[in-house]
Amino acid sequence: MSDTAVRPAPRVAVVGGGVAGLTAAVEVAEALPGARVTVLEKGPTVGGALRREEVAGHLVDVGAESLLAVRPEAVDLVGRLGAAQDLTSPATTSAAVWSRGRLHPMPRATLLGVPATPASARGVLEEPEVARLADERPWPGGPLTEDVAVGDYVATRLGAAVVDRLVEPLLGGVYAGHAHRLSLRATMPAVWQRGVAGDSLLRGEVPGPPAPPERPPFAGVVGGVGRLPGLALAHLGTLGVEVRIGSTVRALERTAHGWRLVVGSAADPTALEVDAVVLAVPPAPTSRLLAPHAAHAASLLADVETASMAVVTLAVTRAGLPGLPGSGFLVPPVDGRGIKAATFSAAKWGWVDALDDAVVHLRASVGRAGEEASLQRTDEDLVALAVAEVGAALAAPLPRVVDAHVQRWGGALPQYAVGHVDRVEAVRADVAALPGLAVAGAAYDGVGVPAVVGSATRAAEAVVHHLTARSVPSRGEHP
Structure with a gap:
C-alpha cells in the first residue's frame, strides 16, 4: 500500500x-x-x-420496567447515555405470592424461588410441604454432569410444592416459561453450580447481620x-x-x-x-x-421456541384503593388463575406515585409458553380479567378504572x-x-x-x- x-x-x-x-x-x-x-x-x-405509552395522561412503561442492578451492564449504559442522575431504586421490593387464595410474603433470600431455609417458606407452603422441603434428598445420579429441567431437579430434591408455589411463578415472571421445560443451567446458574458440586440447595441461616449490597438489586429510571x-x-x-x-x-x-x-x-x-x-x-x-x-x-x-405475553396497565382512582402490600405479587399457575403476576407500580416507584394525586397506576401480566389461547381474548376482556383478579388478590374490588392499556408482546421471550x-x-x-x-x-x-x-x-x-x-x-x- x-x-x-x-x-x-x-x-x-x-x-x-x-x-x-x-x-x-x-x-x-x-x-x-x-x-x-x-x-x-x-x-x-x-x-x-422497552416502550412507554400514555395511560391516564401519563407516560408509563408497558414493557420492562426495572433493571437487575446486580449486573452492571444496563445501569452503566444508562449512565453512558447521560441519564445517570435519573437512576432510581424501588421504594419497596417486598413481593408476595398469591397462593391458595391468599397473599403470602415471598420468602427472602431465595435463589429464584428456592428458599434459604425451610422455615422461611412457611405460609406459602403448608406444613407437610415445609417438612418435605426440609427433607432434602440427593439427585439420583449424584452431582450433575449434564443439564436438566429446573422443575425435575428441584422437585426431586426439595419437593413438588417448592416448584409449584415458588419456582414456577418466578420463572413464569421472568421467562413466561414452565419449570419442567426450562434449563437449570441457563436459568438458575447458582442452583446448577450447587448441583454440580453436589451441595445442599438450602443455604441455612447466615450468622450476624447481612452485609449490605454494594448497590440495590434492582434499579429503575425516572420517567420509565x-x-x-x-x-x-x-x-x-x-x-x-x-x-x-x-x-x-x-x-x-x-x-x-x-x-x-x-x-x-x-x-x-x-x-x-x-x-x-x-x-x-x-x-x-x-x-x-x-x-x-x-x-x-x-x-x-x-x-x-418463544413465548408471548401481554401487559395490562391500569389507572384507577386513588380514593377507595385498598392498601397495596409491597411491590406486587406472583401467581402459581397450579392455582389456575388468568394473570401470572401483578406490579403495584405506584407503590414500587416513587416517580410513578408522584404522577397524579387522584390516580394510581398498576399492572398485570398474562401469558406463558404454550398458552396462546389466554392471549386470544380481546383487550377489553384482558382488562376485565386484570381488574377482577387483582381485586380478588387484594380481597377488595379495585376502584373505578380511569384508563387502561394492553400491550401485547408476541414471541418476545425465547425459551x-x-x-x-x-x-x-x-x-x-x-x-x-x-x-x-x-x-x-x-x-x-x-x-x-x-x-x-x-x-x-x-x-x-x-x-x-x-x-x-x-x-x-x-x-x-x-x-
Missing part, C-alpha cells in the same frame, strides 16, 4: 433496533469513531420490549425504563449513526470483502454493502438470514430449553467462522435488559476486533 493510500472507513450494519441492536451500534461507533454504522429496524419504532431507546437514539445521533426504521432485511449475502444486505420489499429491494454485520433480531429471523452461511447455527436457532448453554456455544462457534458477523439478543445469555446489553457488547467487540485486525497492514505493506 502506498503512503498516500487510505483505507476506507469501515461500514457496519446492525440488524434490529431493540436494546441489543442499539447497544451494539453504540459500542461499535464509540470504538471505531470513523466507522459508518447503520441500524436497520423493520418496525415503525426502535426499542423492542422505556426512555432508554430515546436516549440511545440521541446518543447515536451525536456519533453519526444512521437509524432506518421500516427497513426489513430480506437476505444476507457474502461478498469478496464483506457482506451485502438485501433491504426492503420484495418488489423494490435495495442493497447495502458493509464490512461487518451484527444480527440483533429474534431467533427465527436470525436463523433465516444465517441459513445460507451457517447451517448448523441456523438449525439450532430455528428450534428455539431456554434443557441444553441451552451448549446450544448457544455451538451457535456462536458456527457464526465465529464467518468473518465480520456476530449475533446478539435475548436468545443467548439471558432475557433481562442487562444480559441483552451484555450480549450486544460481546457481539460489538467481535466485530470491532475483526475490523481492527483487518486494518493492520500485512507483511510487505507500508502504512
Whole structure:
C-alpha cells in the first residue's frame, strides 16, 4: 500500500433496533469513531420490549420496567447515555405470592424461588410441604454432569410444592416459561453450580447481620425504563449513526470483502454493502438470514421456541384503593388463575406515585409458553380479567378504572430449553467462522435488559476486533 493510500472507513450494519441492536451500534461507533454504522429496524419504532405509552395522561412503561442492578451492564449504559442522575431504586421490593387464595410474603433470600431455609417458606407452603422441603434428598445420579429441567431437579430434591408455589411463578415472571421445560443451567446458574458440586440447595441461616449490597438489586429510571431507546437514539445521533426504521432485511449475502444486505420489499429491494454485520433480531429471523452461511447455527436457532405475553396497565382512582402490600405479587399457575403476576407500580416507584394525586397506576401480566389461547381474548376482556383478579388478590374490588392499556408482546421471550448453554456455544462457534458477523439478543445469555446489553457488547467487540485486525497492514505493506 502506498503512503498516500487510505483505507476506507469501515461500514457496519446492525440488524434490529431493540436494546441489543442499539447497544451494539453504540459500542461499535464509540470504538471505531470513523466507522459508518447503520441500524436497520423493520418496525415503525426502535426499542423492542422497552416502550412507554400514555395511560391516564401519563407516560408509563408497558414493557420492562426495572433493571437487575446486580449486573452492571444496563445501569452503566444508562449512565453512558447521560441519564445517570435519573437512576432510581424501588421504594419497596417486598413481593408476595398469591397462593391458595391468599397473599403470602415471598420468602427472602431465595435463589429464584428456592428458599434459604425451610422455615422461611412457611405460609406459602403448608406444613407437610415445609417438612418435605426440609427433607432434602440427593439427585439420583449424584452431582450433575449434564443439564436438566429446573422443575425435575428441584422437585426431586426439595419437593413438588417448592416448584409449584415458588419456582414456577418466578420463572413464569421472568421467562413466561414452565419449570419442567426450562434449563437449570441457563436459568438458575447458582442452583446448577450447587448441583454440580453436589451441595445442599438450602443455604441455612447466615450468622450476624447481612452485609449490605454494594448497590440495590434492582434499579429503575425516572420517567420509565422505556426512555432508554430515546436516549440511545440521541446518543447515536451525536456519533453519526444512521437509524432506518421500516427497513426489513430480506437476505444476507457474502461478498469478496464483506457482506451485502438485501433491504426492503420484495418488489423494490435495495442493497447495502458493509464490512461487518451484527444480527440483533429474534431467533427465527436470525436463523433465516444465517441459513445460507451457517447451517448448523441456523438449525439450532430455528428450534428455539418463544413465548408471548401481554401487559395490562391500569389507572384507577386513588380514593377507595385498598392498601397495596409491597411491590406486587406472583401467581402459581397450579392455582389456575388468568394473570401470572401483578406490579403495584405506584407503590414500587416513587416517580410513578408522584404522577397524579387522584390516580394510581398498576399492572398485570398474562401469558406463558404454550398458552396462546389466554392471549386470544380481546383487550377489553384482558382488562376485565386484570381488574377482577387483582381485586380478588387484594380481597377488595379495585376502584373505578380511569384508563387502561394492553400491550401485547408476541414471541418476545425465547425459551431456554434443557441444553441451552451448549446450544448457544455451538451457535456462536458456527457464526465465529464467518468473518465480520456476530449475533446478539435475548436468545443467548439471558432475557433481562442487562444480559441483552451484555450480549450486544460481546457481539460489538467481535466485530470491532475483526475490523481492527483487518486494518493492520500485512507483511510487505507500508502504512
